[in-house]
Amino acid sequence: MIEFENVSFKYDSKTEYVLNDITFKINKADFVAIVGKNGAGKTTLIKHFNGLLKPNEGIVRINGLDIVKEPISKMASIIGFSFQNPNHQLFAQNVIKELEFGPKNLKIEESVRDATIKSLIDIFQIEHLLERSPFELSGGERRLVSIASVLTMNQQILVLDEPTYGQDYRQKKQLGSFLKKLTKEGITVVVVSHDMDFILDFIPRAIVLSKGKVIADGGTTKILSDKVLLQDTDLVSPLLLDLCYSIQQIDDTFATSINEQEVYENILTMLSKQQKISR
Numbered sequence: 001m002i003e004f005e006n007v008s009f010k011y012d013s014k015t016e017y018v019l020n021d022i023t024f025k026i027n028k029a030d031f032v033a034i035v036g037k038n039g040a041g042k043t044t045l046i047k048h049f050n051g052l053l054k055p056n057e058g059i060v061r062i063n064g065l066d067i068v069k070e071p072i073s074k075m076a077s078i079i080g081f082s083f084q085n086p087n088h089q090l091f092a093q094n095v096i097k098e099l100e101f102g103p104k105n106l107k108i109e110e111s112v113r114d115a116t117i118k119s120l121i122d123i124f125q126i127e128h129l130l131e132r133s134p135f136e137l138s139g140g141e142r143r144l145v146s147i148a149s150v151l152t153m154n155q156q157i158l159v160l161d162e163p164t165y166g167q168d169y170r171q172k173k174q175l176g177s178f179l180k181k182l183t184k185e186g187i188t189v190v191v192v193s194h195d196m197d198f199i200l201d202f203i204p205r206a207i208v209l210s211k212g213k214v215i216a217d218g219g220t221t222k223i224l225s226d227k228v229l230l231q232d233t234d235l236v237s238p239l240l241l242d243l244c245y246s247i248q249q250i251d252d253t254f255a256t257s258i259n260e261q262e263v264y265e266n267i268l269t270m271l272s273k274q275q276k277i278s279r
């Protein structure tokens with residue numbers, strides 16, 4: 001469980017607060033997206049999860065432990081992080097060594113380690129990259145390897161900063177389904193993302209940050225259908241919603257929906273109405 005209680009933080013005593021009186025709770029096995037425009041404070045927020053940054057005011061608790069009082073090494077055994085920039089994370093000579101490093105470090109039993117790594121290689125389809133240096137990979141491949149290397153450690157909480165950046169459609173779907181499956185197994189997953197279509201497809205809850213404050217926290221469908229909220233926070237609406245708004249320009253009775261099947265049926269109804277009128 002991740003608990004923030006009235007957390008405020010600034011990088012420098014002279015500058016303004018980057019996080020401002022933040023309170024929320026994420027339960028075990030929750031799947032949560034953190035959204036907000038560039039500079040809203042998302043990365044700063046998640047760096048508080050493992051004590052990489054410490055609040056100036058308020059309390060952050062992970063599984064009941066106050067992060068200020070616990071060593072980072074202890075938090076690292078509970079929380080896995082995939083950073084926004086994978087170059088900051090990868091360092092081994094080749095991909096297989098990269099994947100083995102974390103579990104070896106945490107002294108995870110060899111047979112468990114090998115089985116986990118094998119299944120991740122299959123899921124992410126990175127078999128052909130194993131002998132390559134992580135630094136010779138494409139941006140998308142590098143991100144995949146960095147996410148896979150976090151997943152090797154079987155931690156209870158996973159935090160992924162922009163995991164779909166640079167990923168193609170198939171990889172995104174694969175990743176979304178896999179993360180969903182992990183939450184069903186009791187893992188808590190927190191994803192920072194600007195990818196509203198990915199969030200809508202896979203992540204049931206969203207926390208919206210604006211200027212270091214939580215301005216909305218709730219069901220993704222409701223939040224991403226809120227046109228005013230999206231405009232106020234400069235977030236891009238999901239494609240399906242954009243389509244509805246475009247159709248409303250020619251038929252203002254057209255209902256807004258973010259359910260693919262519903263939009264499809266609404267379009268058919270609209271077309272059949274138009275055909276009747278023109279007859």
Ligand SMILES: Nc1ncnc2c1ncn2[C@@H]1O[C@H](COP(=O)(O)OP(=O)(O)OP(=O)(O)O)[C@@H](O)[C@H]1O
Nearest residue numbers: 011012018036037038039040041042043044045084
């Ligand atoms: N190391 C740092 N020192 C000083 N200020 C920082 C530091 N890192 C971030 N900031 C500032 O804190 C604010 C929040 O930054 P943060 O990286 O948390 O935003 P973000 O929501 O993750 O943005 P993005 O979507 O661009 O990744 C920004 O104004 C940023 O300039």
Ligand SMILES: [Mg+2]
Nearest residue numbers: 042043044084
């Ligand atoms: Mg960021």
